[in-house]
Amino acid sequence: MKLNRRQLLASAVTVSAALSAPAVLGQGRPRVVVVGGGAGGATAARYIAKDSGGAIDVTLVDSSKAYYSCFFSNLYIGGFRDFDSIGHSYGALASDYGINVVHDWAVGVDPDARTVALAGGGSLSYDRLVLSPGIDFKSGSVPGWDLSAQNQMPHAYKAGSQTQLLKAQVEAMPEGGVYCMVPPTNPFRCPPGPYERISMVAHVLKQKNPTAKILIVDPKQKFSKQALFEDGWKRHYPGMVERIWPEFGDRQIEVRPDSMEVVVDGEATKVDVCNVIPAQKAGRIAEVAGITNEAGWAPVVPHTMQSRMDENIHVLGDASQQGDMPKSGFSANSQAKVCAMAIRGALSGSDVFPARFSNTCWSLIETDDGVKVGATYKATDEKIAKIDGFISQVGETAELRKATYEESLGWYEGISADMFG
């Protein structure tokens, strides 16, 4: 539902007032502040604004003016999408839904005063706070790597300039060179993501640099859609991809960004590109708000996505620890709608229905060779619990794989419209 012109004008006035004097307002409409404008946050903001018809004041805080989606960023690396096609603006959320979009960093949360502090000096008060900050990296998880090394050894696990850098490095590899990836330990954002990336890098190298090699130094034995990826690599990129993993106990993995070396159990290998994806935790603002556990994630109540530590704060997507759902954009989008319904119910008395969740993740292995995995979930008191699922099978027809890929293109348009209007 869209606001009519009068409602829009009214909300525009409120927005400018809220920006100049946030503390004065608040007696009227209940206020929701959403931090993080990705699949969780943008969706939650849009659904709360849309379905409350302007009865709830919604502010969305994100430091970026343009959102580049992690999903499909691998397809950009593979040359299947251009960079602009994974970029989105918050324009319609502001103009069509009356959401107050603030480009700033949220740097503090006062849970008692119910305010969010902004890096620019402002403060936003809330009745409900939604945190959807995505991930940050655990320091020290890959010895030798920290954020200061991200230009030599990109992670490219937050889409944007890092993705562009990695693509450029892959394309500039010397003939017969080595691309190395160090994937993260569990749990991490987008479980098939690193392995779809391997496929996309292989796709590029097969055309431009067919004698080049790909080395995966994996800290874990198993990974998502493993049989599908390994079958695909064998069929499309024979002899190109080598993966080593800990067969017995832990492998000692270390990287040396200055000399571009990867060290496994004391043995150093020189590589040309090194894509280090470190272990992960909830985005920093969750930790600042004091709602994360020892593992670094924010536990939530499945029925409402409320933090188990602060009932006025909801946590969505990658940052949350909710149970069986994978950390994916689809999951965050699904959780956001449950959260939006719960918040509207609490603040404006609208109907609340039982929570239901679903997820599907598509991956591209090679041109027109798409695979997918999906599941449905329900809320139990303990966790978000899986009900039922499906996964693509090895040996499917080329037509089905092509249809699966084309479906993923449709999904991308669908979720983009669902997030940004």
Added chain:
Amino acid sequence: MKHKRSRATVKAETRHPDRVRRGILLAASALALTVFTAAGAWGADAKRGAELYQQCKRCHQAGQGAGHRVGPHLNGIFGRRAGSATDFTYSRALRDAGANGLVWDERTLDAFLASPATVAPQTRMSFGGMPTADDRADLLAWLRTFSGSLADAPAAQPTMTAAEFGLDPEILRVPGNPQYGAYLASECTTCHRSDGVDAGIPSITSWPVDDFVITLQAYKNGKRVHPAMQMIAARLSDEEIASLAAYFRNLNNQP
């Protein structure tokens, strides 16, 4: 005069139902001769067009008793202004195109079939296009047979029926709650766009309620195959399916 002859053929065959199919083909061939003579499209094969039409009939009916389904019926499509069939809720794209003067004829239908999204960007028609000119000519030759008098048209297969899926007709009478449907629909709109645009995943807005229910029930009962849709439909109750159908039927697609 060919027209008249085909009409006689159909009438005669109606009295012998077991031979209707053959009669239709005969009638269609006779008409096709007229069509490509008139249009100058030598080689257009209405019989082949009837086979090609199989991919359209899930959404469009044509022939005696044809009505609107997911898409409008196609009787009398030749000469009809775009977006103008009564009692059908068109996308804004097609309404605007009609208002701007688009009238369906051999040339405009050919262009539309080649690439619906080119002629009417944001049409809800979930069809990527028919790239081969001969296929389009054959299909149009066949469709043209329904653009004379309605009485001339042979009976067509309904697009989809409950009986086809062995569905208990009671299920079609289960009442839906559009408010509940609105919440349930948020699970659909991660993939299916609420503005009705088909960008690779079919549009599900403005469907006739029965078609919507039958389709989801067919997934739920495993009679229609798609792993994600079967999984989603599996946990929807009859009431929930009816609620979704009620919500999407009346979803306002206009900005």
